[in-house]
Amino acid sequence: MTVTTAQHRPYPRPRDYWLIALILGVITAAEVTVTYLDFLDAAVAPMLLVMAAAKFAIVVGWFMHLRFEAPLYRRLFLIGIVAVPILFGAVLFTFGILIG
Amino acid sequence: MTGNRGLWHWLTTTDHKKIGKLYGVTALAFFVVGGVEALLIRLQLATPNGEILSADAYNQMFTMHATTMVFLVVMPAAAALTNYFLPILIGARDVAFPRLNALSYWIFLFGGLFLTLSFFVGGAPDGGWFGYAPLSTQVPEVVRMDYWALGLLVLGLASVLSSVNFITTVLTLRAPGMTLMRMPVFAWMATVVSFLLLFSLPIITIGLLQVYLDRNLGTAFFSAAGGGDPILWQHLFWLFGHPEVYVLVLPAMGIVSEVLPTFSRKPLFGRPFVIFSGIAIGFMGFGVWAHHMFTAGLGPVAEAAFALTTMFIAVPTGVKIFNWLGTIWGGSLRLKTPMLFSLGFIFLFVIGGLSGVTHSIAPADSQQHDTYYVVAHFHYVLFGGAVFGLFSGVYYWWPKVTGKLLNERIGKLHFWLMFIGMNLTFAPMHILGLNGMPRRTYRYAEGLGLDLWNLVATVGSFTIAASVAVFFWNAYRTAKRGEVAGNDPWDGRTLEWSISSPPPEHNFDVVPVVHSEDDFWHRKYTEDASGNAIPLAASAQADPGHPETIHLPSPSYYPVLSAAGIFVMVVGLVYLPWGLSVVGGGAVVTLWGLFGWSMEPLTREDHG
């Protein structure tokens, strides 16, 4: 197991994991609900993206322990995550599809 | 279990140095293959209406010449030197995952054999190394482009696995005291290359998968008739293809950054700038890809944006050039063969870089695109650049690997023949291109004004061939009766010169503790008031380091087994649907290999 030093925050306990799972479930339910609310119209897309991003960050940060471990892992993953929207945003832009 | 010789030993080795040798020998063999393909092209084009090659054969030649040189020569040659020297340069005993390292080599070898197989079963790929759709997705009954797509997929897998290995090695296995900024520049460039491959290969992996599916399943990714868009392929290919050219040249730049200081007896001028410009080239390399698509109808906004980014990427390269010149300036130069090749690199790469900058101007590129002007550009940077840089590394590190020095006089002959031959071949192509000679056309008519320079280029290409023969003669002669090198024949600056030639299997008796960049140099010399190097007494050079018991990874046959399974799988995938059973068989072999591997401990000291 990884050595936990003063540099790293203490890991979550099982109880915390159950709570996080509950939060993820709630967000998912909210996402699905939002798609059925027609009056929200164009606001649906940004709301859904924010909620998906929140779930993404929660799983990465807590379940994958990125919040609690060496900064190196975060940086390595971030390069990939940041590269994708930039590169493919440019590609889709040239096809006339403006994203986000 | 067995001795140090024999086929089984090489099939099961996990030692990074042996794996490096395997890559090197394979790369040299494919260099000859790719060279022959080039000579056939040049023979065909030596005269108007040439009759050496049919149009069909010509298409295969230019496709395979490029595919071979890019994927089976330059990349593996860099991999050879990286494999051999990266761990030693950072003071490590091996890479992070020795068996994974072996797997990468075997997958590469089987990928190369798979591509070569196509020649014998109906014809090699003939749609260009860039496989533009819909040409590449048409005619599924002819399987050549299936070999191409699957072959590149396999080769890409080998490189991604290597990248994970090298990045992890650099981030976790550096010797005590070796901070990232104290790492030799070659090690830095190898790291940047690994990141480039790590992030660019997945993109083309999907593209190649889509090509394969369009061909074999009838999907509509790149078929305009089916509602797809062939331009998407161009984006996906060049999103990989452009970073790829920096993959090809950065190792050579790393080598030049090691050779110039050694043979100028001066530290690398502006070392941090050389490192940071390498990183910048890596990043910016992802931002210029559509300059390969200036005639694809992207529109003025995209074209202007990519023209600008392409102009900007010349800046970090320029930074390197000036720092290399600053290294040579005022140095005490020894013009040995490694140094000649590095100096040749600078001269030839600058020429290639200049023609590249002319490409960045989108309207000018519209005239240059698909002409021999482009062929001139990329051969100056890839041959004059990458290949010259790699030969510099070969001559520089040959004594360390083999214990013997390559002959200087023969080496100089090689250099001058290659330099003259290279310029004879590719300089005229600038003129041919601007006079309108198109690429990838198997013959040209009389009376177009193209005859003279094509003939000159062909003469040049055979001069190059002669120079390569000289090199092989040098290698053979050195093996028979070469001069013994000793540990440090060049009075080097970096850690590899502190150990024996060839190195012991465990690299370092005692892991060094590093106190500065060019640590080995500072252990040999101190400086007087005017900056001259004063040799230190031998006793002052000894550094206790960290004594420890040495555990080396044991040999394993699971990597070569797993790779063989992958080879069988892709052969099956070419010949669907009856090939499905073959795919299944291959999958079983690969899974057996991977499972056995996971159960096998890395170091098996209790076995004989």
Add this chain to the structure above:
Amino acid sequence: MSAAVHEEHAHDPAHIRKVAMWVFLGSECLLFGTLISTFLLYRTRTGDGPTAAEIFDIPFTSISSFILLMSSLTMVLAHHSTGRKDWRQMRVWLVATALLGMTFLAGQVFEFTGFVEEGLTVTTSPFGSSFFVLTSFHGTHVAVGVLMLLVTALMSYTGRWRPDAGMDVELVGLYWHFVDIVWIVIFTVVYLLGV
């Protein structure tokens, strides 16, 4: 990276393997990013075939998405058990994760056969091609993950279980969570934003 942090982790096998896994996952982002971008380009090119709004069953997919999310919970609980060296608990949670994963896959299979019957196949249109290739690619990753989970659970029974077992489970966990977060993106971008 500072020299101090390097010394702390230097040559620690657990750290080395985690670095490799995060490097690999960074690469996988580009893999799925390419597939998702292809889908975004082609999602309105439906030819003569069905559109997203016509064919997607959001309630059904929401449930299978929720199942996959919960499998991340069981996965992290399995990992936590290794920290306490409770191998029996670990096996329980590993198998639970695998079962949830297999349920998800079964849901995918059911969903896809339904789509095919309703006229959307991989060759119907660019929308069909990109949808099926993206989701099948993800599904294959899930299947590989299930295989690794079951093998890990099985290996813990045999004498070959190595002392750094916690690390193996952690690496399988990182892979599994990644497959889950890819689905988070797919569910939102492909399904929810598609209708």
